[in-house]
Amino acid sequence: MAIAEERIERLHDLARAAATAGEDDRAREYVRLARRIAERNRLSLPLEFKRFSCDSCDRYLRPGKNARVRTREGHVVVTCDCGHQARYPYERS
Numbered sequence: 001m002a003i004a005e006e007r008i009e010r011l012h013d014l015a016r017a018a019a020t021a022g023e024d025d026r027a028r029e030y031v032r033l034a035r036r037i038a039e040r041n042r043l044s045l046p047l048e049f050k051r052f053s054c055d056s057c058d059r060y061l062r063p064g065k066n067a068r069v070r071t072r073e074g075h076v077v078v079t080c081d082c083g084h085q086a087r088y089p090y091e092r093s
Contacts, residue, residue, distance in 0.1 A: 004041040008034045012049045019060040027060040056084035 015030035031053045038045050045053075052061045059080060061067035068079040071090075078086045 002041070002043075004037050004043055007037055008043070008045065008049070011037070012046065015053070015060045019062055024059065024066075028058050031058045031060055051078070051086075051088065054080040054082060054084055055086065056080065057082040 011030045011034040015027045015034070018024075018027035018030060034045065034049065035058070037043075053059070054061055054067075057080065059066060059082070061078065061080060063069045063078075066081045070077045070079070074089060074092075076088045076090055078088070080086075
């Protein structure tokens with residue numbers, strides 16, 4: 001695993017911990033830093049990181065606290081407090 005990938009994983013853990021502790025500004029900085037590292041190294045962010053961060057305001061999303069999660073026919077809609085929506089497909093089993 002490359003150093004950049006390890007750093008992104010570590011920043012994801014730090015962002016989750018900061019958001020849980022109520023330090024939203026610190027969590028936002030961790031998300032921004034992880035995005036910059038991924039861009040510089042031409043990496044894609046891990047799927048879990050993409051799903052739990054807002055593309056618009058770089059906020060680490062916590063369902064029920066600063067994000068609303070709804071299921072629709074064939075996809076999940078995650079709405080951040082800033083109003084940005086992300087849609088992810090899922091398959092019914």
